[in-house]
Amino acid sequence: MKYLKQLTIILIVSLISEAMGYFIPLPVPASVYGLILMFILLCTKVIKLEAVEDVADFLIKVLPFIFVAPTVALMTSFDIIKGKVLWLFIMCFVSTIAVTAVTGLVAQLIIRIKKKGGKKNA
Numbered sequence: 157m158k159y160l161k162q163l164t165i166i167l168i169v170s171l172i173s174e175a176m177g178y179f180i181p182l183p184v185p186a187s188v189y190g191l192i193l194m195f196i197l198l199c200t201k202v203i204k205l206e207a208v209e210d211v212a213d214f215l216i217k218v219l220p221f222i223f224v225a226p227t228v229a230l231m232t233s234f235d236i237i238k239g240k241v242l243w244l245f246i247m248c249f250v251s252t253i254a255v256t257a258v259t260g261l262v263a264q265l266i267i268r269i270k271k272k273g274g275k276k277n278a
Contacts, residue, residue, distance in 0.1 A: 163210035
């Protein structure tokens with residue numbers, strides 16, 4: 157029953173994020189709204205980590221299996237993308253570098269903010 161409750165919480169957040177994606181006229185995928193919403197709910201302790209932790213761990217463990225079907229579909233349509241492989245590799249490389257850099261900068265910013273907040277409280 158615990159897992160069903162945790163899965164229900166995650167599905168409700170997903171449903172809300174899908175509604176947000178439908179009603180908010182921005183080119184942002186609903187999954188991004190869901191991540192942001194879940195992050196805010198966890199940070200504000202509206203949802204406690206223990207309330208979703210077990211099912212979230214399970215979903216992370218099975219995540220590679222979710223990518224099997226798209227990978228096979230990509231392999232079967234190789235004839236279509238054959239002439240564009242170099243550009244695909246370049247895009248993947250550049251986007252990976254960009255995501256890594258932005259993640260590092262955001263992490264450093266959060267650490268600085270936490271350090272400043274800790275000094276004020278001390």
